[in-house]
Amino acid sequence: MMWRVGTVVALQDETATARTITLKVPDWPGHIAGQHVDVRLTASDGYSAVRSYSIASAPNAEKRVELTVERLPNGEVSPYLTQEIAVSDCLELRGPIGGWFVWRAKQTEPIQLVAGGSGIVPLMAMIRSRALAGSTAPFRLLYSVREPQAVFYREELQALSDHDRSMNLTYAYTRVAPKDWPRPPSRIDAALIANTTWPSKLVPTCYVCGPTSFVESASRLLTSSGNDPEKIRTERFGPTGERQ
């Protein structure tokens, strides 16, 4: 697959450490929710670094691609993407990539999304894609995040679930919870899975995304609660990203 060039047309902070980059990619062939791109940065001495970033935006006709990047303090690429890059800069990308960790608007079965930290990004593309397509597929999102200030897309998620009874949203805080939150800060566990995700008898398709350790434990919990491993699709971001 060839490298394409995108131009940064907008930048928006999602949290103190994460930023959404909107790119205009003239030869973009379109994408499916859940896919990602590889971004390549090349230094003046020719050294280059490639990293994968999920596409946050729904498929659209404007050849627009949004990425949301979480900054890792000692990372090679993410500090550049969240602090240095400016509007009208160019970025090299390869994609769209992937045909397995995707949600297509023709899917009508119940969908269980489970995000850990920045793992929300491709799942947000699915939620946005569902809204844009006018799909009524029943969606549930379980979003595990360190603290309230670390939530991406909070207002948009709230608005989408307020106006739509088949779009359900649960936050699980791992370090700090809002005042009066019913559940003390902790990792997701069997009880939370049992109480907030689709009963396995409804045979939901599950999409689990986040740091590798999070994906391993969340998919194990989904399997123990009766979900068929064949119905669980996973995407691992590596040891990077937030520790859950």
Place this chain on the structure above:
Amino acid sequence: MNPNIDDYLDGNAAAGELSNIFAMDVTAAEGQCAHCGAIKRFAEAHVYMQGPGLVARCSVCQHALLRFVSARQRVFLDLRGLTCLILDTSQLVESGR
């Protein structure tokens, strides 16, 4: 192989590099492990990035399914850990590629 170490990725992370070789998406492809016989989507393989290359391991038995090294305008592809790889051609039509 220590199963507690989470320094691996999965087949999704390898798909960009492998798109230089395969015309079709590999993440949705089904592959059979030559060691344990498990048939899994390539997306589910555990992927370790290693300098100029990568190794994809069976998520069930951890044996190497695929090794890939790209160096000096050559690509080395070792597929002896896979008895079979079934690619889905409908993806070609869908993406217009």
